Amino acid sequence: MPAHIKNWSRDDLLLVAIDEGSSVSATFTQNTFCAAPVTVAKEHIASGSVRALLVNAGNANAATGERGIADARACCRAVAASLGIESSEVLPFSTGVIGEHLPLQRLLDAIPQAADRLCSNGWGQAAKAIMTTDTAPKTATRELEVAGERVRIVGIAKGAGMIQPNMATMLAYVATDAAIEQSLLNDWVQEAVAASFNRISVDGDTSTNDACVLIATGASAPPSANPQDDDYARLKAAIIAVHIELAQAIVRDGEGATKFVTVQVTGAASSEEALKVAFEVGESPLVKTALYASDPNWGRLVMAVGNAGIEGLDTGGVNIYLDDVQVVEAGGRAAGYREELGEAVFSKPEFTITVDLGRGDSREHIWTCDFSHDYVTINAEYRT
Amino acid sequence: MPAHIKNWSRDDLLLVAIDEGSSVSATFTQNTFCAAPVTVAKEHIASGSVRALLVNAGNANAATGERGIADARACCRAVAASLGIESSEVLPFSTGVIGEHLPLQRLLDAIPQAADRLCSNGWGQAAKAIMTTDTAPKTATRELEVAGERVRIVGIAKGAGMIQPNMATMLAYVATDAAIEQSLLNDWVQEAVAASFNRISVDGDTSTNDACVLIATGASAPPSANPQDDDYARLKAAIIAVHIELAQAIVRDGEGATKFVTVQVTGAASSEEALKVAFEVGESPLVKTALYASDPNWGRLVMAVGNAGIEGLDTGGVNIYLDDVQVVEAGGRAAGYREELGEAVFSKPEFTITVDLGRGDSREHIWTCDFSHDYVTINAEYRT
Missing domain, CATH: 3.10.20.340 (ArgJ beta chain, C-terminal domain)
Structure with a gap:
């Protein structure tokens, strides 16, 4: 939804609510000057449960010092209040210009409205809300059967410049309704990122903000994937394929790219x-x-x-x-x-x-x- | 003088004769795919005496395999025959397009003519002959007194792209009529390159061909510089200053550079x-x-x-x-x-x-x- 972070009317705020009991894993930028939301997100994900993601475009909240951290925390508190969860269960993400403070009040005003508009089918719209210099939204989906149940994987990403390996070189969110236990998910996100986002380059610069999040809700309720199963290998392959498709979409949309x-x-x-x-x-x-x-x-x-x-x-x-x-x-x-x-x-x-x-x-x-x-x-x- | 290496009429061949008894030291590109002339020049300089430099623009003689090496050797033999020196006393240098064979016959025809036209005051013309995408010739000079004698230092360089540290990122030739013994000269060329050409960047690419040569003829015949003397420090500083001025000239002339x-x-x-x-x-x-x-x-x-x-x-x-x-x-x-x-x-x-x-x-x-x-x-x- 539009939070008017810059002087535009497009959607620039994305709120994702995550079902209780989901597994969530993430990797973050290795830039030393990592942004305030990255610092807060790392801290929150380490504390265990993740119930919401908040993403804004237009302002990176990077190189913003203590006030940047405080702003990111304030956004998390606003999300927590709107959704009835803990503030530490919210992961904040920002992308856009470095070195300017967030227009905090506009975000705080917009967050409750975003919470009111949550829908279960908003991935296409979500992909649009997180765009910066992207010329097109980036989504990828797969469906397959795991243990006799239909399982879906959907991913969105943004990024067109400041693209280089060493994770995480953009924002990417991939979710599946399969059940994947936490430690397995942690391994998979690393493996998927190594095979996808860490193999692309637009300009050799690594951003201060980027992150990749992999969510497994288990809502399709098949038994947890078993490493011995063929299903396991297929699910993993499909998840990696979604990451690769998103990574390739970023290169295809590389700033000024014609090839x-x-x-x-x-x-x-x-x-x-x-x-x-x-x-x-x-x-x-x-x-x-x-x-x-x-x-x-x-x-x-x-x-x-x-x-x-x-x-x-x-x-x-x-x-x-x-x-x-x-x-x-x-x-x-x-x-x-x-x-x-x-x-x-x-x-x-x-x-x-x-x-x-x-x-x-x-x-x-x-x-x-x-x-x-x-x-x-x-x-x-x-x-x- | 013009050897018509490409379809142009400008000077593109430079022959430098070096007085007997001069000290000569050089550093070369660290690119693994170093060019044929670099391979030959390294071999020749290791064998001791250096009496001539041959430089062509327009063709790098790089990635040209055994034939490239043979071509570079043939050029050295032609120079040796023209000047009455040993072929191993000639250092060959090439700059220009990678992956095409030298127009050998045109070079062999031009070398004796270049030998006939040797003059003692040709540095300005020399700087022009070695240009490729350079928009201006690059020269630098210093004069100072060492042990009561007037000593001159003159340097020329070419380079505008494929510029990055890790020596040597272009072609540069610096000569002085001071007497500097070989081991000292070897140290000084390393130190001068570290302070100059290894601190510039135009595009982050290191060329296959580049080299920096420092020549001390001793023709001004002052006593050899003594590390304990103040003169020694001033001579060294002046030599380094010439390198820095040339290096900065390369950045100022960086391809497309406006700042x-x-x-x-x-x-x-x-x-x-x-x-x-x-x-x-x-x-x-x-x-x-x-x-x-x-x-x-x-x-x-x-x-x-x-x-x-x-x-x-x-x-x-x-x-x-x-x-x-x-x-x-x-x-x-x-x-x-x-x-x-x-x-x-x-x-x-x-x-x-x-x-x-x-x-x-x-x-x-x-x-x-x-x-x-x-x-x-x-x-x-x-x-x-």
């Missing part, structure tokens, strides 16, 4: 090494401007691979492919490569760059986007 | 920590687009400080200044700060951002530039 690119590294000595190379390629401004220009400037790919600082890498063993087109063979230009072939791939809105390091069996992939004039425009004008 | 910004970190627990924070701030695309927009979006500064991953940082002890204007006080907006004050600083073509971490006595600084539309344009169109 969605998978960077895949194979033949690595370790998974860590593969990810390092993938991020070095996927985050290089020179690679990203070449993607934007549809210019298969593979010299920049090679440069980026070399910058990953992989000890003992034999560059003569490196092969690079643009989709199926081999562009680098044994560290140099591939014999059959012609510029037109590379251009045809780079002109597509989606494609895969594969770097084969030729020194092991590990492989990893990340998702990135190009770096366009619009990225500069969006970020040069964001506050105005 | 020259010093990022200074004080109150750090260690020099390493101070540099980490300085680079995190100076390389953040979100900070750099804010610089471009003259928007004192200090929330992004705070975000970047938080991303440096400084263990145990008390964000409540962080103060940030834009020149003399305090914008962040104790981790939040400074009490007396008004937006107009920050805007006035950010609108200047040169200014300093100071981050005081408030936890120690170490301080460091780097130089960076903004991230503009033109950066994208230049790098989206470079090969065309």
